[in-house]
Amino acid sequence: MRRFVPGEGSMASLYGMQAAMNLEGEWKMMFWFFIGFLAKLVGKNGVWYAKCRQASLTDDVTGTMPPFDKCIVYGPAEPDKVAENIKQRMGCYGAVVADVNDLKRSAVLGHSKGLNPKEIAKILIDNPFGNASQKTPIVVIKNYAQFVKNRNKD
Structure with missing residues (x-):
């Protein structure tokens, strides 16, 4: 899946994608990724990120600032x-x-x-x-x- 995500985001990283999949669930991520692809075909963007919140909230080393730039940072729990x-x-x-x-x-x-x-x-x-x-x-x-x-x- 990460090969189909724009390169500047954390989901383009193997580590960022795996971390989000660990939290959201692999099948859920794959299902909504496919639905998101279909939605893009009819002009609706952001479906995957909306349904799999950790995909948009998880930051890998490219999306964080020191001293957290060596870590995966998840979205808040509560x-x-x-x-x-x-x-x-x-x-x-x-x-x-x-x-x-x-x-x-x-x-x-x-x-x-x-x-x-x-x-x-x-x-x-x-x-x-x-x-x-x-x-x-x-x-x-x-x-x-x-x-x-x-x-x-x-």
Whole structure:
């Protein structure tokens, strides 16, 4: 399967593909890969990645930054719980765990109570915090609480 994936992604790597298959299951990955191929023929992209989330969340050595550039990094197991814990520990308005890249893709994997994940994904779609050497694993969206307050007035 990895031979049919674009070369810049972690799924083009033997190790990245095997790691995702270990988590998702080989047959599930193969089934959705085939369905994704058929969907591409009719103009619908991303089916395989949507149905096999670890295919999009797993980063191999090409998709991570030091000191993790020698490791396979998996997506989070309980992203809603992680986001809620961050919110409680930091005393902030809310927190999300998101997968954002420089290819105009943004997915909120988990969020704390009171946040709208679709709105957050729209805010992050242009990846305003960078993607390469910027090293931005944690970001702050200023004035989000004010945005929500103003939106609710309308």
